[in-house]
Amino acid sequence: MAENYYTQNKSEILSIVEEQGFMSTLDLDTLLKELKDKRLVSLSLSYDDFFSKLLDDELIMHSIKIRNVVKARYTLRKIFNIYDFTYSLESRSFFPMFTSLNIQGLSNFREKFVFVSKERSQRSDFKSKNIKQDAIDNAFSKKPRMTQARDRINGFNVVMLESNNTEEIEIIQYGKYKVSSVNRAFVEVISNIQYFKSPEDVIEQFRKIKDQLDIDKIFDVIKKFDFVYPYYQLAGFYLEKIGVNKDKLNIFYEMKSTLKFYTVKNKEIYSFDDHWNIYY
Incomplete structure (x- = not known):
């Protein structure tokens, strides 16, 4: 069921993620809650599964290290700004x-x-x-x-x-x-x-x-x-x-x-x- 909801609404979900630009893991978690509220994904979809699906759909990670702390951001945009x-x-x-x-x-x-x-x-x-x-x-x-x-x-x-x-x-x-x-x-x-x-x-x-x-x-x-x-x-x-x-x-x-x-x-x-x- 979780797979079906994501698959059925994939185009809209990916459009929303791409529109967000660069996102932290906290941003992605907040977005998942919003998608659940909109009934675009199953209420049972875990964050790890959601993240895994986005990676399959070419979610990209960019990161830098500032004072030994890695700051990672995720995006579906192919052109780096x-x-x-x-x-x-x-x-x-x-x-x-x-x-x-x-x-x-x-x-x-x-x-x-x-x-x-x-x-x-x-x-x-x-x-x-x-x-x-x-x-x-x-x-x-x-x-x-x-x-x-x-x-x-x-x-x-x-x-x-x-x-x-x-x-x-x-x-x-x-x-x-x-x-x-x-x-x-x-x-x-x-x-x-x-x-x-x-x-x-x-x-x-x-x-x-x-x-x-x-x-x-x-x-x-x-x-x-x-x-x-x-x-x-x-x-x-x-x-x-x-x-x-x-x-x-x-x-x-x-x-x-x-x-x-x-x-x-x-x-x-x-x-x-x-x-x-x-x-x-």
Whole structure:
């Protein structure tokens, strides 16, 4: 009887599964309950038997290992979509930085690197903001650290990040995905420069889309991120370099500290911009 129900309704069942895209084992179990409610499969059909039937009907598994935990997703779709796959890996996730810009058609920079992020449910308290120059100099003399939460799949480098809780400021809906707006992506990129070759590459990419940027919204994102380091002046430095008139950057200049800051860590020789107090 279980076999007959599945066989009789196979076309509809497989259409539903394919429509779901990438699914976890929990998603498949929930779907089985829904199919039973719709009387598309027998009430006696076990999860193992249901899963076995889907495998017979060419259910595909794709997986990556993140911090020694295998994240497997199942689909009937023959064409692999990296964004659909990575978006399914975490609930309440979004695409940050250049991945967001690439999805929005604003860039194709480092498109083989796919960043997916989620915000912590509670905001973490940062250390004291009474940071001293020698602490900054010491931190930026060291090689940058990158997350170990990454793996490769189908030629893509998947990097999973976690950010502080910012109440999703400037996270927008773009089609079926949540992504960082161009303004949030700008702040994410300049504060995670270790993932993007060099400041010069970042400047080149944002120069192409500078008219998409909103100075006030960038300021609001930096304020909400509540950085320990002096990122207002770093943002002003980058915005001037990408072609924004210095006269429009007063809100950043007014927040400039006496501290000298850096575009990137562990550079052999730096130049210095005394207007923004930035080593670059």
